[in-house]
Amino acid sequence: MAYIRKSSYKFIKDPGDIRIGEILQTGGGRVDVGILGVPWDGATGTRPGSRAAPSKLRQMLFTSTYLGGNTFRDFGDVDAVVGAHEETWRRVAESVRTFLQEVNRLVVLGGDSTCSYSSFRGLRATEKGGLTYVMMDAHPDLREVEEGLTSGLASRWIRETDEECRMFIVGVRRRSNAPYLFENAKKLNVTVITMDDIETRGVRDIADQIADESTARAAQLSFNPDVLDPAFAPGVNSISAGGLTTREATAFMSRVSEKVKLRILDIVEYTPAYDHADITAAACAAAISAVIWPAGAPVMSGG
């Protein structure tokens, strides 16, 4: 039909400029990268709304530049159940386990940070060897609560799911977390890397430490954009000043992606209603691209 746009992912009519949404596969068959949404935020205590993240993140990701090589498939969203967290997590874990058979890497678009925990259960059911879990977050999510459901327990549940897993929490703020949480991290054998550590050592050195301690382990990398400074990520559940720049976060993620056998990247706690001018969504899309294409765009050989 004349005057009907073929691609909704770009406006400039440049056939050499391909966007991820243009090469998405819909049918069966193995692909390099799978996309799975989890529109569920039932454990959010502060600013709700990450249930709306998957569609917004898809919009931003699919308009992002395709840098070649990788094939992509969108598996759609897990059929989450409002009010039923155990059933929702069971469905996430089962979907992740199934789709990991069909992809090299699965990108899970949450949802609150319990989506990372439920995805980890799917990874645990898939990989037989030891695992590594790396969480980028301003908070360690190792709380102890008297009652109720909170995403602030997510990494505690990961430790309970897998006592042997190597766990790293990167970008934690000393001033935004109760001191007992750092003691809990030690007790639970979780390595906490604070913003002060990052300032001293730099993100590459931290990534290399994680790689050295992971060797051949399959890994999950969780990106909570609250690890970024609020200047770079206003659209999150729980803001905390004094965080990473987007540039530091993507450099770290590329380094981890190059050196660690990453099976899952999850994006959690992105909260579109608190985002401004798509700043946070753009940071999340850049984070995904940094993992998929750690070396950036291929350099054209001169002729």
Ligand SMILES: [Mn+2]
């Ligand atoms: Mn957090």
